[in-house]
Amino acid sequence: MLDRITVSPxxxxxxxxxAGTRITVQSVxxxxxxxxxxxxxxxxxxxxxxxxxxxxxxMYAIALVAAxxxxxxxxxx
Numbered sequence: 001m002l003d004r005i006t007v008s009p010x011x012x013x014x015x016x017x018x019a020g021t022r023i024t025v026q027s028v029x030x031x032x033x034x035x036x037x038x039x040x041x042x043x044x045x046x047x048x049x050x051x052x053x054x055x056x057x058x059m060y061a062i063a064l065v066a067a068x069x070x071x072x073x074x075x076x077x
Contacts, residue, residue, distance in 0.1 A: 001055065
């Protein structure tokens with residue numbers, strides 16, 4: 001499903017987008033953060049998207065967090 005997300009330096013300065021569109025993953029995630037259902041995002045904002053495209057945006061974000069290196073520093077007590 002992550003093949004639905006592409007990164008190209010020619011589109012939005014390399015920000016990840018839904019394949020075949022100029023719709024950024026960030027734009028979709030911001031609408032989800034506002035509580036919009038998938039159907040409203042498609043009907044009201046991006047009719048060219050599918051439910052699978054929106055799910056791919058979520059999966060992309062999860063993959064980024066999962067791959068992130070976390071460095072925890074001990075705090076003296």
